Amino acid sequence: MRIPDWNPETHPHPPELLQTVLARRGGELFNLDKALLWSGPVATGWHAYFQHVRANLTAPRKLCELGICTVALLTGADYEYHHHAPDFLKAGGREDELSALVQSVQQDPVKGVTQAALGPVERLVVQYAAQMTQNIQVDDALFQSLQTHMDTTALVELTTVIASYNMVSRILIALQIRPEVSKAEHDLNA
Numbered sequence: 001m002r003i004p005d006w007n008p009e010t011h012p013h014p015p016e017l018l019q020t021v022l023a024r025r026g027g028e029l030f031n032l033d034k035a036l037l038w039s040g041p042v043a044t045g046w047h048a049y050f051q052h053v054r055a056n057l058t059a060p061r062k063l064c065e066l067g068i069c070t071v072a073l074l075t076g077a078d079y080e081y082h083h084h085a086p087d088f089l090k091a092g093g094r095e096d097e098l099s100a101l102v103q104s105v106q107q108d109p110v111k112g113v114t115q116a117a118l119g120p121v122e123r124l125v126v127q128y129a130a131q132m133t134q135n136i137q138v139d140d141a142l143f144q145s146l147q148t149h150m151d152t153t154a155l156v157e158l159t160t161v162i163a164s165y166n167m168v169s170r171i172l173i174a175l176q177i178r179p180e181v182s183k184a185e186h187d188l189n190a
Contacts, residue, residue, distance in 0.1 A: 002176045006037035013040050021047055031177050032079065032168075053164050059150070059157035061091035063125050066101065067162040070129035073105040077169035082179035084165075101126060110134050121149045129162045 021033050036043045065088035072080035100115035109130035113123040124146050131138045
């Protein structure tokens with residue numbers, strides 16, 4: 001990481017902020033948290049916002065995670081993919097769909113996705129995330145196609161997830177935040 005890990009001795013915060021972050025993360029700070037905690041307002045807002053984005057939306061979780069994984073692969077945010085590919089699988093995604101996503105991203109998903117392992121809606125989500133990430137503008141025809149598969153709330157939520165994780169990827173890449181090393185990986189490298 002381009003900046004040092006946050007620590008409470010160097011840059012203290014009220015205990016409730018740290019408890020909020022730890023509760024959301026299952027008791028451990030992620031490397032991203034160790035960067036964001038350099039700013040109390042950023043860490044506070046981030047965790048409140050992403051609690052909603054990650055846990056309170058009605059859009060299909062699988063499609064949201066697919067959008068996140070697409071953004072991660074397109075932007076080179078390895079940290080993001082490392083954390084969200086398993087979440088995609090937990091949400092009902094399959095390994096062959098992740099492989100098809102990788103193949104799609106290596107081609108030109110902005111123009112369309114043809115991998116058969118991805119269903120029709122999944123192909124549209126990958127193309128939508130690619131257009132939002134790479135072009136900013138989204139083709140009317142693509143948007144209309146998504147509207148035939150999703151209600152307005154789900155479409156707004158999917159759009160918000162994709163936009164949010166574009167922001168995440170920019171922070172991860174600019175600060176060079178890498179995936180956490182598991183205890184087993186640490187012990188092997190020690």
